[in-house]
Amino acid sequence: MASLQHSLSIHHRSLSLNALPHAQSGLQKHGVLPVCRRGFSFLVRAEHASLASSSIPQDKCGRRQIIAVGVIASWVSLVNQTLESFAAESKKGFLSVTDNKDGYSFLYPFGWQEVLVEGQDKVFKDVIEPLESVSVNMIPTGKLDIRDFGSPQEVAQILIKKFLAPPNQRTKIVMASELYKIIFGWRCMPQNDVDGKAYYTFEFVAQAPNYTRHALGAASVGNGKFYTLTTGANERRWDKMKDRLQTVVESFKVFNV
Structure with missing residues (x-):
């Protein structure tokens, strides 16, 4: 038990998510993914x-x-x-990132700068507001679909509790669901997948002694990897940033390489 706790602590500091496939191997499939109808x-x-x-x-x-x-x-x-x-028009104020080697892309707000963070594949952040950032992490997996790990709530719970927030912070899941996108004012209708891949999205709050971070995340499986994108901001700036952060999450796409 002590060895397991030590291992989780190491993975938590690097935000590597290595324990997720093992922790969720017994969870059952759940949910359908919506796609847009024009x-x-x-x-x-x-x-x-x-x-x-x-x-x-x-x-x-x-x-x-x-x-x-x-x-x-x-x-x-x-x-x-x-x-x-x-x-x-929806992309104005954003820059795009495409990783053709690892097979993913997303948008991030103009002005954020790329920084190196151990255990993360890509990180961009605001140099003035350090809690405003986006990061992408990947780990190998033998699963073919994120639904093989469980429901959106189950996956979000493990990601947030074990890997996306330090153990000394109090966390609360605001929502967890399969991806819904809005295009030209029409909400998507439920279908099995988008571009052949299912996505989970989630929203959570992590409270530290001197600040509270409001965050959004997206996760998917492809290319033999479990992908997680996380973005967020200080709670005091949430109302100002939430639409931009939602754009970041909705832009996240995993493609075959």
């Missing part, structure tokens, strides 16, 4: 249905179909341009 696709189909059901003289059918197709094509093109513009 609202304009239904409108296009509805327009086609309206054209098909309308009463159009046979001799004018060809011309009207051509006009309708042109109108629909132009409208879809306009919507696509709007979506692309919306995506570009």
